[in-house]
Amino acid sequence: KAGVTQTPRYLIKTRGQQVTLxxxxxxxxxxxxxxxxxxxxxxxxxxxxxSETQRNKGNFPGRFSxxxxxxxxxxxxxxxxxxxxxxLYLCASSLAGQGTEAFFGQGTRLTVV
Amino acid sequence: AQKVTQAQTEISVxxxxxxxxxxVYETRDTTYYLFWYKQPPSGELxxxxxxxxxxxxxxxxxxxxxxxxxxxxxxxxxxxxxQVVDSAVYFCALSEALYTGNQFYFGTGTSxxxxx
Numbered sequence: 396k397a398g399v400t401q402t403p404r405y406l407i408k409t410r411g412q413q414v415t416l417x418x419x420x421x422x423x424x425x426x427x428x429x430x431x432x433x434x435x436x437x438x439x440x441x442x443x444x445x446s447e448t449q450r451n452k453g454n455f456p457g458r459f460s461x462x463x464x465x466x467x468x469x470x471x472x473x474x475x476x477x478x479x480x481x482x483l484y485l486c487a488s489s490l491a492g493q494g495t496e497a498f499f500g501q502g503t504r505l506t507v508v
Numbered sequence: 509a510q511k512v513t514q515a516q517t518e519i520s521v522x523x524x525x526x527x528x529x530x531x532v533y534e535t536r537d538t539t540y541y542l543f544w545y546k547q548p549p550s551g552e553l554x555x556x557x558x559x560x561x562x563x564x565x566x567x568x569x570x571x572x573x574x575x576x577x578x579x580x581x582x583x584x585x586x587x588x589x590x591q592v593v594d595s596a597v598y599f600c601a602l603s604e605a606l607y608t609g610n611q612f613y614f615g616t617g618t619s620x621x622x623x624x
Contacts, residue, residue, distance in 0.1 A: 399552075426610055438599065438614035451609035483551060489610050494541030494560060494603045497610060499553035 397422065399488050399500035407506045413474040416503045420467050420488030426450075427469040428497060429461060432483040441484075444469055445491065476507045511535060512602050514615035521590050522623050529585040529618045531600030537561075539605035542576065542583045543612065547597040559583065590622045 400419040408414050420427050428451075429441040440453040444463035461471040467488075473480055483504050487497035513532045521527045533542065540561045545553040557567065559576050567574045571588045587594055597619045601612040 428610060428612070430612075430614075437616045438612075440611050440613070443609045443611060445609065451611045453611070485551075485553065487553075487612075493605050493610055494539075494558070495610060496543065496555045496558045497612065498555060499545075501550060501552040504551075 399486055399498055401484075401486050401500035401503050403503060404501065405504045405506075407508060408476050410476055410478060410507055412476050413472060414476060414505060415470055415472045416484055416486075416505070418469045418471075418486030418488075418500060420469070420486075421498055423490070424488040424498075425467055425491050426489045426495075426497075427463055427467060428487045428489070429469070429471050430485045430487065431455075432485060432502070433481075438485070441471065473505075478507050481505060481507045510615075511613040512600050512615035514598075514600055514618050516618045517616070518619045518621070520621045520623060523592060524589050526586060526588050527590050527620065529587075529598050529600075529620070531583045531585065531615060533581050533583065533600070533602045535581075535602060535604055537604040541603040541605075543601040543603070544574065544583075544585050545599045545601060545614075547599060547617070549596075553599065556585075587620075590620075592622050592624050595620060595622045 426445045428443040443451040463469045483502045485502045486500045489495045489497040542559045544556040573586045575584045597617045599617045600615045
């Protein structure tokens with residue numbers, strides 16, 4: 396069974412640009428969550444999508460957005476990039492319900508210069 | 509307030525030693541779930557264990573064991589006879605039934621180095 400696939404693995408962007416990250420969950424998993432990991436703030440929840448609807452959202456500015464497609468694949472978008480957005484962005488897929496284990500991809504390492 | 513606290517930032521042990529990673533959580537929910545994840549240098553978080561708040565039985569899986577104590581709000585992780593391959597960052601996480609969805613609150617992680 397294929398795991399969670401995130402593309403691209405590495406990205407370098409310039410301040411002010413926008414970026415789109417992609418996540419393909421495990422087959423059959425309908426929930427996709429996104430997390431930002433930085434040395435200073437650790438792992439922080441961005442948002443979760445389930446059946447194409449945002450089910451939960453963390454405390455991030457509106458520049459961070461996401462969506463989920465009918466095949467459960469998800470994208471997250473960051474507009475007007477800031478230096479502080481440099482981080483490892485991790486996608487997690489889970490079957491559906493609360494408290495189910497989440498399986499993570501290898502992440503996208505975003506560097507904003 | 510931090511919902512999950514991992515007070516140990518870094519731990520170094522010599523191979524074959526036992527090591528315990530501490531995790532203390534905070535929630536007002538009566539139904540919640542606790543997890544441990546391992547993050548090797550490659551970056552992905554590897555699922556290790558899930559516990560719900562109604563199951564306080566300790567669990568053993570090979571060299572790994574977990575001690576869940578609701579009275580002290582702790583969910584500690586012990587590695588017996590540590591090996592170099594155990595070197596990684598370990599995260600404890602909490603998911604509350606209070607919220608719809610599957611949002612995890614992670615601790616700040618404990619970086620474990622096993623010295624050969």
